[in-house]
Amino acid sequence: MWKVTNEVNKVILDDFRNKLIEPLFEEIIYYKRQSLNISFCENIKNGIDVKRGSSRSLINYLNKRKTKKVTFGNLIDKIISDNSLNELENYYSIFVFQNNEINSGNYNIKEEVISKEFKFLFADFFYEMFFDYKKIWILIDKKYEKSSFDRNIFHINFKRENNIEICPYCDIDSTISVFNNEVEHFLPKSRFPFLAMNAYNLIPSCHACNKKPDGKGSDVYMPIYSPYNMQIGDKLKFENDIVKRKIELSTDDSFIENYLKLLNLKSRYSPRRVYDYVEAKAESIYETLNDIEQMGKVSLTQKQIENYILEKGIKFAKKEPLTLAVKYAFSEYELYLSYRDKHIVD
Ligand SMILES: [Zn+2]
Known part of the structure; x- marks a missing residue:
């Protein structure tokens, strides 16, 4: 419900994309084109550098990683043997297209058929295992020796930013x-x-x-x-249904x-306890607003009230529950006052 950003984590996860996912796709497609007789792992160890040769030591390290009894190198060999060059290139363009769409803010993307091996690669290796894998982050970039990255830091970055x-x-x-x-x-x-x-x-x-x-x-x-x-x-x-005491x-x-x-x-949002929480919170804000008005002998404008809830009241906005529902209750202050007089009991 809150608009958020994720810029700090975006830079870090772009490193993962640029130094691991993209070079891996390149290596896979390069390998397939050569129709080599040796395994992918051997080729990475000995082969000629492709465009992003500096990622080879990283991929070489990954080749021996294992999760759910599957070895990374064997999974890549299977991906290469089960797909034609065309199919591999097509998967790569789906990867690029879908990520570009998300990056430009479009979440209305067609679901594509993607093989279970690619799902395993992205979900089980990349997301489940590598996200929290210190050594891999250091191989991606030496800067992660000092500022390591994992799920916990992902949360901290996000919370701080927002x-x-x-x-x-x-x-x-x-x-x-x-x-x-x-x-x-x-x-x-x-x-x-x-x-x-x-x-x-x-x-x-x-x-x-x-x-x-x-x-x-x-x-x-x-x-x-x-x-x-x-x-x-x-x-x-x-909307507050004051008869049923629920929010709709x-x-x-x-x-x-x-x-x-x-x-x-x-x-x-429909349980009674949600309604009661919003009502109690609105009542306490009303008391504060009322004090401000009486002390300053002023009448607050709608805009000032909303600013108070979202900005001056920052102590609770995005820190305590249901601020947006409370803000809505004040969206028409006159209406709120008549609602309050009728329905909130001292
Ligand atoms: Zn939630």
Whole structure:
């Protein structure tokens, strides 16, 4: 719901792309063109340098890594033997195309058929294993000796950059506890494996948003916006049903409707306790605003009220739950006052 950026992690994950994924694709395609008799690993060890020869020592190191009983070098040999040159080049262009689309902010991408070996390469090796693998980061660039990188640092970078401790997807759960920190693939890695390492496809979220039944799992609904596109919470109506004491989310935008569906947000905003929390928070903000008005003998404008909630009230915005729903409650101050007089009991 909050608009976020991920620039610091983007630079780091671009290193991974430029120094590992791209050279690996080049090596694979180069190897296939030569129709060599030796294995890929042997070729990397002994072969002639291709364009990015400096990545050879890295790929040579990777060739012996193993996860789920699969050796990296053997997986690459299988990828090379099972695919024609045409197919390999086609996979590479899908990789480039999908990453370019995400980088330019388009999440409405056609799902392509991608072999299980490529899925294994991107999801199991790159994302699950290499993301947290210190030695690999150092081989990617010596600078990672000093400033190492892993999932924990990914979260720290993101939180610092956005000054956020709340889940940007839902604005319900806090991610202060490290155990409630998930790295969520907006377009799921099981269906879009080539996007598994793109910073604009990775959103640090709360546990509920990442996992079924509350969250998205590997669901995809299109057309859609992501929190890297816009502050979706500003485009929503959080209507208070004072009889049922529940918040009803709605939107006229089909992209946002799909976002609500993906994260099951209508149902997650509907419990009474969510309504009560928003009401209590709105009431305490009202008290503060009222004090400001009385002390200064002024009447605050709508804009000043919203600024107070989002900026001066920064102590809680993006740090405590449901700020965007509270802000909506004040979106028409006059309306809020009459609502308050009628329904909030002292
Ligand atoms: Zn969440």
